[in-house]
Amino acid sequence: xxxxxxxxxxxxxxxxxxxxxxxxxxxxxxxxxxxxxxxxxxxxxxxxxxxxxxxxxxxxxxxxxxxxxxxxxxxxxxxxxxxxxxxxxxxxxxxxxxxxxxxxxxxxxxxxxxxxxxxxxxxxxxxxxxxxxxxxxxxxxxxxxxxxxxxxxxxxxxxxxxxxxxxxxxxxxxxxxxxxxxxxxxxxxxxxxxxxxxxxxxxxxxxxxxxxxxxxxxxxxxxxxxxxxxxxxxxxxxxxxxxxxxxxxxxxxxxxxxxxxxxxxxxxxxxxxxxxxxxxxxxxxxxxxxxxxxxxxxxxxxxxxxxxxxxxxxxxxxxxxxxxxxxxxxxxxxxxxxxxxxxxxxxxxxxxxxxxxxxxxxxxxxxxxxxx
Numbered sequence: 001x002x003x004x005x006x007x008x009x010x011x012x013x014x015x016x017x018x019x020x021x022x023x024x025x026x027x028x029x030x031x032x033x034x035x036x037x038x039x040x041x042x043x044x045x046x047x048x049x050x051x052x053x054x055x056x057x058x059x060x061x062x063x064x065x066x067x068x069x070x071x072x073x074x075x076x077x078x079x080x081x082x083x084x085x086x087x088x089x090x091x092x093x094x095x096x097x098x099x100x101x102x103x104x105x106x107x108x109x110x111x112x113x114x115x116x117x118x119x120x121x122x123x124x125x126x127x128x129x130x131x132x133x134x135x136x137x138x139x140x141x142x143x144x145x146x147x148x149x150x151x152x153x154x155x156x157x158x159x160x161x162x163x164x165x166x167x168x169x170x171x172x173x174x175x176x177x178x179x180x181x182x183x184x185x186x187x188x189x190x191x192x193x194x195x196x197x198x199x200x201x202x203x204x205x206x207x208x209x210x211x212x213x214x215x216x217x218x219x220x221x222x223x224x225x226x227x228x229x230x231x232x233x234x235x236x237x238x239x240x241x242x243x244x245x246x247x248x249x250x251x252x253x254x255x256x257x258x259x260x261x262x263x264x265x266x267x268x269x270x271x272x273x274x275x276x277x278x279x280x281x282x283x284x285x286x287x288x289x290x291x292x293x294x295x296x297x298x299x300x301x302x303x304x305x306x307x308x309x310x311x312x313x314x315x316x317x318x319x320x321x322x323x324x325x326x327x328x329x330x331x332x333x334x335x336x337x338x339x340x341x342x343x344x345x346x347x348x349x350x351x352x353x354x355x356x357x358x359x360x361x362x363x364x365x366x367x368x369x370x371x372x
Contacts, residue, residue, distance in 0.1 A: 030066045030076065030280075030311045032294050037304025040082065044106065044145050047084040055165055056091040058084040064308060073153030074308055075280040077333050078259060083146045085109065085138035093135045096163040098152040099256035100128040101244075102136075103329055105286065106145035109138040113214040123219035123286060125244055125263075125329070127255055129212035133167055147284060147306070149331045151258040210248060217244045223327075226265045230325065238364035239272065240265050241330075251357065254335030266290065266326035271319040277345040279334040281310035283318075288326030292318045315349065 047058040060082045063072045074080040083102075085091070093112075102111070108121040111128075112135045118126045128134050138144040155161035186200040222242065229240035241264035244255045255261040266288065274293070283292075289302040292309045294316040301307055310316045310332075320326040337343035338357035346353040347362040354361060 030064065030308075032292070032297075032299055032308050032311065033064055033074075034299065034301060034308075035062050035306040037302065040105075040304060040306065043082055044084055044143065047082070048086055048143055052086075052089065054092075055094075056085070056089055058086075062306065067153070068157070070159075071153045071157035074282055075153075075311075075333070077151060077154040077336065078280075078282060078331060079150050079153040080282065080306070080331075081148045081150075083136065083148055085136060085144040087138055087141050087143070090137040091135055092166050093133050094163065094165050095131055095133045095167050096152070096161070097130050098150040098155055098161060099130050099258055100148055100150040101255055101259075101261050101331065102126055102128065103147045103149070103261075103284065104144070105147055105284070107138070107142045108140050109136065109144045111136045116214050118214060118216050120216065121219065123223075125217040125219075125222075125255075125261060127215050127246060129214060129256075132214070147329075149259070149261070149282070151256070151336075154258070212248050215246055222263055226263060226327075229265055230267050232366065234270070236364070236366060237273070238366060240267070249335050252335040252338045256335070257339075258336050259331055259333040260335055262330045262332070264326070264328050264330060266318070266320035266328070268320055268322045268325060272317040274315050274317040274349055275345075275347050276313055276315045276349070277310075277334075278312050278343055279332045279337050280308070280312040281330055281332040283307050283309040284329045286327050286329070288320055288324045290318060290320040290326055292316060313344070 043060050047060060050058065052058075061072060062074050062080045062082065064074050067073050067076075072079065079098075103125050104120050104122055106122060108119075108124075110117055110119045111126065112118075112133075113126075113128055114132045114134070120126060136144075136146070152161050184202055186202050188197050188199040188203060190197045222244070226240075226242060229242075232238075232240060241262045243253060244261045244263065245253070246255050249255075249257055253260060268288075283301075284306045285301050285303055287303050289300075291301065292299045292307070294310065295314050299307070299309070301309075309318065309330075334343060334356075341355060341358050343356045344353050345356045345361070
């Protein structure tokens with residue numbers, strides 16, 4: 001069998017890409033989709049009624065119809081699964097090189113992540129770093145259901161998603177003896193006035209390590225702080241939210257290095273100003289009801305709905321109806337785009353777009369907090 005041959009495609013004089021911002025049709029190519037609360041409830045019941053699988057993982061993957069076979073995600077880079085455990089059940093220990101965020105939408109329980117035990121209740125959030133051993137357990141008397149968000153879809157497209165079930169606790173011993181001088185540290189040095197530098201191989205293969213920890217954001221603590229944002233009033237020009245921030249991500253503003261999780265409160269009757277950004281967004285609404293307008297089309301949603309609410313670079317805004325305030329968890333691949341210098345953001349459609357993280361960003365009209 002002959003080896004595959006590369007294609008040589010002449011692009012002389014052609015646009016750089018068919019998805020340049022002025023040409024992209026995001027709501028056509030990857031339009032909003034909604035997994036309704038009724039669909040999610042039915043799937044929880046179906047998974048709970050099925051025989052227990054050998055690995056304990058009762059799971060359904062939510063896949064956008066535009067997703068490729070390899071790289072199945074709800075957005076191009078983010079995979080979302082529904083995970084269910086019956087009382088007394090647990091999954092087998094697993095590790096993978098994807099990073100994850102887990103959001104409990106029903107019941108409670110605990111997870112073992114490396115050597116830490118995370119006990120959680122409904123609407124708690126916790127992250128699972130890459131390549132640590134984890135296990136989910138239900139030690140309650142009711143069903144447990146979680147939404148799990150990961151960058152597995154992106155890793156699959158790169159053909160590098162690695163998963164191990166019941167991994168060995170210790171890495172295998174090296175089959176070679178360390179060479180003389182192992183561990184030497186050589187300095188990186190600049191070679192010009194513009195900051196260009198040369199890094200030696202010894203530093204390249206052993207960069208400074210920053211611990212990646214499992215973190216827990218309890219809903220009751222988050223809610224107590226979030227509810228204070230309702231007092232900002234109708235004149236506030238911004239979104240009433242908190243990022244569930246992981247300090248590991250530094251200036252890239254993430255819950256994981258790949259994406260962030262924010263929790264928003266929308267008081268009744270609030271209508272956001274239309275805006276757009278390269279990062280795509282997935283919203284889970286767990287209280288209240290309202291609608292989103294994406295590229296001019298209106299989409300209704302209610303508590304318990306999971307929605308791809310903002311395809312990348314689509315003009316969109318959200319609004320809450322009268323009645324209960326809206327609470328929502330949003331997953332958005334902003335940190336990855338900041339790191340790639342690709343996070344084009346247009347907060348005001350009448351103003352210019354900016355590359356956030358490289359150029360100065362935008363401001364709200366929020367007043368400075370009072371002293372004392």
